[in-house]
Structures are given as C-alpha cells and as structure tokens.
Amino acid sequence: MKTVLVTGATSGFGKGLVTALLEKGYNVVATGRSLIGRQDVFAHEREKYKTQLVELDLDVTSAADMKAIEEYFRQRPLDVLINNAGFAIFGPVEECSEEKLRKQFEVNVFGVFLLTQKLLPALRHAKGHIINFSSAFGLMGFPLSSAYCATKFAIEGFSESLSYELKPFSVKVSLIEPGGYRxxxxxxxxxxxxxxxxxxxxxxxxxxxxxxxxxxxxPNPQRPEEVVQGVIKIIQTNNPKINYSFGKDAFLVRFMKKIMPRSLFHRISGKALYSQFNKEH
Ligand SMILES: NC(=O)c1ccc[n+]([C@@H]2O[C@H](COP(=O)([O-])OP(=O)(O)OC[C@H]3O[C@@H](n4cnc5c(N)ncnc54)[C@H](OP(=O)(O)O)[C@@H]3O)[C@@H](O)[C@H]2O)c1
Incomplete structure (x- = not known):
C-alpha cells in the first residue's frame, strides 16, 4: 500500500486526512509540531492502526526536524506528500510587523518549498504525487489579508511551475483551494x-x-470532511488535475474569474469588499 506523509497533522484537514487515509489502508507518516509529545492527538489511531501509522515531529520552520525527515526517507519510498501545514496572519500592510510577515512566509512558503525539495528524491523514485494546500485566498486578494494571500499565491505559482518541471519524471502536483471551513x-x-x-x-x-x-x-458551515474525502479521491485518480477548489465560496471565485474579464472581476469584488470593510455600525 502507498505511503503518504501529511504535514500539520495535529488538527483540521491534516488530522482528518490522517484518520481517513488510515481507514482506507494507506501507510501514513503523520507529522506535526512536537507531535511525539502530544500523545493524545492520535491515541485512538495509534492503537487501531499500529502497523500503518508512523508519527514524527515536524515543525516546518525547523531545520533539524526537516533534516530528520529527509534522513527518514533516504531509504524509504514516498508516494504522496501532502503539504497541509499553514496558518494566517491578518492585518493592514502598513502596520504588520516584519517579524510576523517573515513568520507567515517561513511556514506557508519556505516550509513547503524546502520540505518538497528534501523529499523529491523519494517522490521521484516512487513516481509520486505532491498535494499542496493553497486557498480561495490563493485565487483572489482580500483586505487585511495581504500576507496570507501572498503566501497562497506563491504556493499556486510554485505548484504550477513544479508540475511542469516534474512531468518528465511522472511526479504529479496538485493544488487544493478550499474556501472557508471550520x-x-x-x-x-x-x-x-x-x-x-x-x-x-x-x-x-x-x-x-x-x-x-x-x-x-x-449555521450549516461547509464541512472539512468534504475536503478530506476530496483529497483522498484526488490521490486515487490516475491523471489528477493541477487545481481543485472546494466549497461554494471558492467555486464562486473560480467561476467569476473564468467568465469575467479581469477588470470586471476586480470592479465587482472591489465594490463588494469596500462596502463590507468600510461600513459604519
Ligand atoms: N480552514 C480553512 O478555512 C482554510 C481555507 C483555505 C485554506 N486552508 C489551508 O488549509 C491548511 C490546513 O489548515 P486547517 O484549516 O486545517 O487549520 P488548522 O486546524 O489550524 O490546522 C493547521 C495545521 O498546521 C499546523 N502548523 C502551523 N504552523 C506549523 C509549523 N510551523 N510546522 C508544522 N505545522 C504547523 C498546525 O499545527 P499546531 O497544532 O502545532 O498549531 C495545524 O496542525 C492550511 O494550509 C490553511 O492555510 C484552510
């Protein structure tokens, strides 16, 4: 059975993916910040899927953690890498601290770039699949979200470029673009x-x-489970696409961008965002 590595597996989509992949019979390398010390996160899965689950520490900003992961996969195959770890920094460009901006890029961009780089030999060997979490914020800009949007736009460019570069080696690259999920x-x-x-x-x-x-x-929020199950379907597809949007909100952005000239899209979204962000109460 295939081996899948998931980053940011301690909560949200990452944790859901680990559980669902184990249920489907995959071998899963679940990684997270200080995961070994957080015994409760996979207590149930550790018991139930003893032979399928490996847990490793991976803070994607830690050179030592990255090196240990690289070593681990030196002699092992890796079929799927899921770069899921990420978070958001919000605030106006004029006021955000340099420290916070750098932290945003360290996790969401350099974490993805460097881990991918280290694991490419194992992925090339397995003719594997890289799945990168972008966002609907990787498709359009949003006020007070420039740092986060910039990191997700970066992941879009990184992934599209990489997909062309790795085509001769039959390594596939896909982007997951979720809207808002709880x-x-x-x-x-x-x-x-x-x-x-x-x-x-x-x-x-x-x-x-x-x-x-x-x-x-x-009420009735979009369910993270639909993203989790969607990613599993993508892993099982022989010829995956580069972009996959999830959620009505992300679909709407994709659809509007597809049917409208850029200038019209910017005018409509700009008007809606202006009234949303500048209304008086
Ligand atoms: N939920 C949404 O609405 C949404 C929409 C679009 C895109 N996304 C993207 O989906 C991905 C997963 O987010 P989520 O919604 O599942 O949020 P989440 O529940 O907050 O999970 C984020 C995961 O990333 C991990 N992480 C943060 N910094 C890390 C670091 N330096 N090294 C390793 N892991 C780190 C967190 O670990 P800790 O437990 O240690 O903090 C956590 O496991 C992210 O890339 C996010 O940008 C989310």
Missing amino acids: TNFNNAAEWGMELSTNSVYSRQVKNYTRLRQNLATR
Missing part, C-alpha cells in the same frame, strides 16, 4: 500588529473581526 484555522490566525483604536484602519479591523466571527458561528 477547522482550528480561525482560532490559530494571528493579527500581524498591535490592535489599536487609534489606527486609521480600525474600522476595517473591526469589520473583519465581525466577518470572521459571523463565519465562525453561522
């Missing part, structure tokens, strides 16, 4: 600046906070 994502997101009521952006910050709260509490 994982731990919203709780884990950080502001890139000190919050201040004196800021010229305070109205936008207030409206974004409300918007995020509404999305986090609205």
Whole structure:
C-alpha cells in the first residue's frame, strides 16, 4: 500500500486526512509540531492502526526536524506528500510587523518549498504525487489579508511551475483551494500588529473581526470532511488535475474569474469588499 506523509497533522484537514487515509489502508507518516509529545492527538489511531501509522515531529520552520525527515526517507519510498501545514496572519500592510510577515512566509512558503525539495528524491523514485494546500485566498486578494494571500499565491505559482518541471519524471502536483471551513484555522490566525483604536484602519479591523466571527458561528458551515474525502479521491485518480477548489465560496471565485474579464472581476469584488470593510455600525 502507498505511503503518504501529511504535514500539520495535529488538527483540521491534516488530522482528518490522517484518520481517513488510515481507514482506507494507506501507510501514513503523520507529522506535526512536537507531535511525539502530544500523545493524545492520535491515541485512538495509534492503537487501531499500529502497523500503518508512523508519527514524527515536524515543525516546518525547523531545520533539524526537516533534516530528520529527509534522513527518514533516504531509504524509504514516498508516494504522496501532502503539504497541509499553514496558518494566517491578518492585518493592514502598513502596520504588520516584519517579524510576523517573515513568520507567515517561513511556514506557508519556505516550509513547503524546502520540505518538497528534501523529499523529491523519494517522490521521484516512487513516481509520486505532491498535494499542496493553497486557498480561495490563493485565487483572489482580500483586505487585511495581504500576507496570507501572498503566501497562497506563491504556493499556486510554485505548484504550477513544479508540475511542469516534474512531468518528465511522472511526479504529479496538485493544488487544493478550499474556501472557508471550520477547522482550528480561525482560532490559530494571528493579527500581524498591535490592535489599536487609534489606527486609521480600525474600522476595517473591526469589520473583519465581525466577518470572521459571523463565519465562525453561522449555521450549516461547509464541512472539512468534504475536503478530506476530496483529497483522498484526488490521490486515487490516475491523471489528477493541477487545481481543485472546494466549497461554494471558492467555486464562486473560480467561476467569476473564468467568465469575467479581469477588470470586471476586480470592479465587482472591489465594490463588494469596500462596502463590507468600510461600513459604519
Ligand atoms: N480552514 C480553512 O478555512 C482554510 C481555507 C483555505 C485554506 N486552508 C489551508 O488549509 C491548511 C490546513 O489548515 P486547517 O484549516 O486545517 O487549520 P488548522 O486546524 O489550524 O490546522 C493547521 C495545521 O498546521 C499546523 N502548523 C502551523 N504552523 C506549523 C509549523 N510551523 N510546522 C508544522 N505545522 C504547523 C498546525 O499545527 P499546531 O497544532 O502545532 O498549531 C495545524 O496542525 C492550511 O494550509 C490553511 O492555510 C484552510
């Protein structure tokens, strides 16, 4: 059976993927920050899928963790790499700290680039499949989200380029572009600046906070399980596509971009976002 490595497996899509892959009979290398010390995360799976599950520490910003993973796969095949680990930093460009911006890129971009680079020999050997988590925010810009959007746009360019580069070796590359799903994502997101009521952006910050709260509490949210099951189908496909969008919101963005000239898309989305972010209460 194929071996799949999942990054950011401690919660959300990553954790769901590990469980679902084990259920399907895959060998899974679940990785996460200090995962070995977080015994509760896969307590049930460790018991039930003894021979299929390997847990390894992997903070994607840690050179030592990366090296250990590279060593682990030096003599082992790797069929599927799922670069799922990621988080968001929100805030106006003018106010976000350099430290936070660098952290955003370290995890969401360099983490993906460097891990992929280290595991490519094993993936090439297995004629494997790389699955990178982008986002609907990798398809369109959003106010107070420039850092996060920039990292996901970067993952789009990285993945598309890599797919062409690896074609001669029969290694496939796919992008997952989810809309808003209720994982731990919203709780884990950080502001890139000190919050201040004196800021010229305070109205936008207030409206974004409300918007995020509404999305986090609205009834009938999109179910993370549909992304998990969708990714498993993609792994099982012989000729996977490069882009896969998930959720009505991501589909709408893709559809609008497909049918409209760019200038019209920017005018319509700009108008909607302006009124959403600048309304007075
Ligand atoms: N949920 C959404 O609405 C949504 C939409 C579009 C795209 N996405 C993308 O989907 C992916 C998974 O997010 P999620 O929604 O499942 O959120 P989540 O529940 O917050 O899971 C994120 C995972 O990434 C891990 N992570 C963060 N920094 C890390 C680091 N330095 N090294 C290793 N792991 C790290 C977290 O580990 P810890 O437990 O240690 O924090 C956690 O396991 C992300 O790439 C995200 O950008 C999410």
